[in-house]
Amino acid sequence: MSAVAEPLAAQTPIADPIVTVDHITLRFGGVTSLSDVTLQQARGEILAVIGPNGAGKTSLFNSITGVYTPQEGSILFYPAGAPSTSVLGRKVHRVNKLGIARTFQNIRLFSALTAFENVKIGIESRQHTGPVGAMLRLPYMRREEREGDRRATELLDFVGLRARANELAASLPYGAQRRLEIARALGTQPQLLLLDEPAAGTNPVEKQELEALIRHINAEMGISILLIEHDMRLVMSVATRVVVLNFGKVIAEGRPTDVQRNPAVVEAYLGKPPDAPAEGGES
């Protein structure tokens, strides 16, 4: 997976994948949003997806999380200790239960709830109390409630928001909202976490905190991370591997440093140099 110039079709299968996206094509009417996209992510890896605006990054995320169903291809998820499962055709909440959690590019918190309650909703999607148990406050319901409170506090602590647990989500600063969204996603006990532009709109200090947080999630919780990000410094520093999308196609993949020098990538971002050779011009 290291050679930049390696033809993309000849990707060698990864030994222990967490997710494999195999030749998916996603169309909306006449518009092709993703065209024959193939990528694999190893378990425990931090994989970044980059590309100019409209390249299909969020469409890829929506396909992996079950919001969209691509017309062609397959997406397989490999939960630890369980057989691989197809993601396609599953409802969004069922995909989440498989172990894939996500955040949104334009933050989608439950804004009238407190930070604590936001995280608890994520945690509680893994619990079992039904309406009868809740109405009668049965003992096991109270046990689950206490357990949920404990984990919510832990997670808020983990993302550094413990002191703001009782503030309304909408009243938190931008960077804190991004971290709260991550905490809510972590509450659902994912094995794969999809972060959609987590650094967008955050200041340099918050970016550093975020970088540390992503590493922590990956290292301490053992969660694989798929990351969409425009901030190249962040991508270069946290990602183990980078996939570049442009016009719905994978145009390059490899180590961050290699991808950075790839002429196709440079061209996608900056356009063709005016007097360069048509193909493969070294810049």
Added chain:
Amino acid sequence: MTTTATPEKSRVTQARAFVADDRVRKLGGCLLAALVVALMTGPSGSLTSPTHGFRASLLSGRVVVFLVLGVALWGAIVGRDAIAPEVARASAVLRRFNVLRDSRSRYPAYAALLALAIVVPHLLSNFWQEVVVDQIGVYVLLAVGLNVVVGFAGLLDLGYIAFYAIGAYSSAYWTGSLPIKPPHHFNPFVSIIFAVLAAMVAGVILGAPTLRLRGDYLAIVTLGFGEIITIYANNLTSVTGGAQGPPKPVPHFSIDLFGIHYKWRLENLPYYYLLLVFVVVILVMFRCLENSRVGRAWTAIREDEVAAEASGVNTYKYKLMAFAIGASTSGFAGVLFASKIQAITPLSFLLQQSILVLVLVIFGGMGSLPGAVLGAAVIQWLPNGLRTYIKKEDLFLYLGALLVVMMIYRPQGVFPSRRRSRELAMAEAGMTTADAMSAPTAGEIQ
């Protein structure tokens, strides 16, 4: 432009500007509305003097009252910006005295309210006791149940009264009052189980296909369902007894267990206490529900369905759950109503009643249990308290006016839930939508 035409023209433009003024137009609208109301609520004409209605309504002193009311409404609408902050300040002051919000004073306050609820009916006349049981008590149950659907889960149900009908008719069936006979006659207490189950099943059957729809569609389908049930009750004479209602009266409740014999009769107070027990139990249970995993999931769905789904919440299941719980509460109220009033007819289950229950919930404050109780008590008291001043058939007219004024000054209701009022404030500031109903679908998830 000649000099002679100028004063003429300027007067025309002045007049135009005057009419174009928003406030003047609104005054015109309010006065017109007042005239219409005066005409509609006034005496009607007859064959011998067809203009009697107009003369008695518009050319008598009666019209003055309505014109004054019209001007008052105009003042309320135009002065909104000036008055609204005052209202907000006043409610902030009142909030400081709201003992229910402070956890230390909350339980003594509830105990005091309960004591009041136990004592007060003894002091009322027979007429008022009947109002409290038949109209307030039963509708408190209905409002609390609809509050789960509309307030907690944010689903607009316009056919809610159908489940009330299903509960009442199920009870009539299992106690042997309908033309078709059940396999075994039960005590009305036992029929509660069957009626609640029937209402719940009806809720699930209606909800299963329709809860995949959004907002407006759901409202229309439930509206249709409510109409279907009423029409069945009316026209399926061989099963329901038709427009006259069940041929035999639904029996009163009775206990005959472990040596305890008691029979509820025509008196209101025994029914009142029975209702009080049920209402308190249901309120406590729903309060627990609100603050549980289930209640939070509902809030999540209401606020952002996409995010809720992405956080692992099975939104469809929870909506169906809210629907089923609301329907069962409605069915339960139906049994109590049928047994109390004995002679039920399809007239108790009209669309108007569905809307009335919705009004109770909105007036009290969506998503707020004390609000639902308060809404039922106030709105159901109004027609009886004002019965010497207002004709019964005009009631909805005034109720409508009350709601319009409420929506201008206090859209969150008299006693709003904290979450709901926050949501409304944020929706007004353009930060979120206030309901799952109006949220955009998957198309623009980013």
